Amino acid sequence: MEKQTTDFITRREALKRGVVGAAGIALTGPLTRPVRAAPLNPTAKSVIQIWMWGGPSHLDTFDPKPDAGDDYCGPYKKPIPTNADGIRIGEMLPLLAQQADKYSIIRSMTHGNNSHETASYIVQTGREPGRLVYPSVGAVVSLFKGYDHGYKGLVPPYIVLTQPQGRFSEAGFLGPRYKPFATGGDPNRTPFAVEGIVAKGISDQRQRSRRQLLHNLDSLGKAMPGNQQFEKFDQCEENAYGMMFGDARKLFDMSEENDEIRDRYGRNTFGQSCLIARRLVENGVPYVTINYKGWDTHKQHFEAMRRKLPEMDAGMATLLQDLADHGLLDSTIVWWSGEFGRGPKIQWDSPWNGGRSHYGKCFSAVVAGGGFKGGHVVGASDEKGAEVADRPVYPADLNGSIYTLLGIDPDGPMPNPRGLDVKVMPKSDKGAGRLKELM
Secondary structure: OOOOOOOOOOHHHHHHHHHHHHHHHHOOOOOOOOOOOOOOOOOOOEEEEEEEOOOOOOOOOOOOOOOOOHHHHOOOOOOEEOOOOOOEEOOOOHHHHOOOOOEEEEEEEOOOOOOHHHHHHHHHHOOOOOOOOOOOHHHHHHHHHOHHHOOOOOOOOEEEEOOOOOOOOOOHHHOHHHOOEEOOOOOOOOOOOOOOOOOOOOOHHHHHHHHHHHHHHOHHHHHOOOOHHHHHHHHHHHHHHHHHHOHHHHHOOHHHOOHHHHHHHOOOHHHHHHHHHHHHHHOOOOEEEEEEOOOOOOOOHHHHHHHHHHHHHHHHHHHHHHHHHOOOHHHEEEEEEOOOEEOOOOEOOOOOOOEOOEEOOOEEEEEEOOOOOOOOEEOEEOOOOOOEEEOOEOHHHHHHHHHHHHOOOOOOEOOOOOOOOOEOOOOOOOOOOOOHHHO
16 A cells, blocks of 8 residues: 655745745846847947927927918917027027037937827837837836846936826836836925835834834744845845935935026926936936926917926926036937827817827927937928928837947847847838937
8 A cells, every 4th residue: 555645834834935935926037138238339328218298299399380370380480599500499498499509309200100109109119019019218228227237226227207107018028127116206395205215104213113113023034044035035125225214315305406406407397307317317327217298288289388398498408408517418318209299280279279189290309418419400391390301210210329329239139028039129111210410
């Protein structure tokens, strides 16, 4: 008769195994093998993406059409000269006009899609929707320039100020490890309550008391000294409290900036987000997105522009000058764009009452720093801003150019969970390709 055996474990052993298993799941590394950035002699170390959530009007900002008539210009018929020869921009951007030597304008962006979700995906990934959900530029930079490649910053390598973009999965097939850390809060308030760093309604002393209570209750960890999984948990805890009370918290402490510079940026969420972005790249964060909402102006467009354009002008112009003053502009790409532009022809009738629609056929983007030349214009739209008239630029062209300046080979392999042979950013089969005239 076969001998019967019984395997059993104690409750304590079961608990140990369960917690260690959970630790293994919680602390799993990247789903893809680390990859090397190609030796492309990078000029840029960081990117600040000013994401114009909803889509800004190119006619009212960087591609004015004063001769197109009231149905296209509305009240903005007097574009202003800049400090770059031959370049004029919208009259509501006088401060940016004095910084034009630092940035270049792409007036021929195009993809033809008028849906927020799809257009956002196309612009931020450079891909058309298909069987794979590709990662955004920020996630790709996090992959090639983040923790897998020696990044030891105080905060995650991909930060969004302040709210998630929410149009698509930024990490795509790379998975949650490469998602952005959205700060929440409002940098124009004191204190700037960054979610996960400052807990709303809970004092620092109470947070420290909670930590001590956890340590007092941690009998299992004390029973297993030297266990590698628990050591990882301890390191995670140390990192978390370092963010809450250490130098990471100081990164978001706006009291360290003087009132004069804060006033120049503008005492509003966007202006102060620009200042925080400068502080983050100054401390080595590879990718920062400012999710700048309020540009989906279907109704009463010009009423909104009277509020938004001066705010944008002050924040963005000061950011460019401040980066230059801190010696950071040469190593920091600033990328201004929305998912598309807005309809060149104004919708005066009710219920729009002077609104502009979605428009992906022709729109503008702005790039500065990190190896991009300033004081140039790439491409052109027609006399009404409705069609690309010269040098169409597709999102893949722009994204591939950004990768190149960061030292990420756009033609190199992109790791993915299916083992497919895909590139980081293949060249577009349309248009003239990457922005060599600006690099």
